[in-house]
Amino acid sequence: MRDELRDNIREVCEQKIQQKGENVGLSFYAFFKNKNDHPELLMEAARWWIETHQLDHFEKAVKIKSMVESGV
Structure with a gap:
């Protein structure tokens, strides 16, 4: 995942x-x-969320923040 995302x-989580x-x-x-306005970045987030981690539509912000910070 790129640093910008x-x-x-x-x-956003914080x-x-x-x-x-x-x-x-x-x-x-x-x-x-x-x-x-940034479809490529949106698709990158969707792939990370749906394909890579198979997360539910709604997840706890603390969980997502932790995942991102740990480099998952």
Whole structure:
């Protein structure tokens, strides 16, 4: 996963956790604006989320943050 995406995921997870607490769930769409302005990056996130790790549609932000920080 490219650093740009990894950094964005980490930032969004931290933001959501601070706003809504440790139990907040999110999908990979949370890392993108409502516009499809970077389809290649969106597909990279989708592949990581769905194909590589077979995650559910919604996962806990703390889990995703931990995965990204550990380099998974």
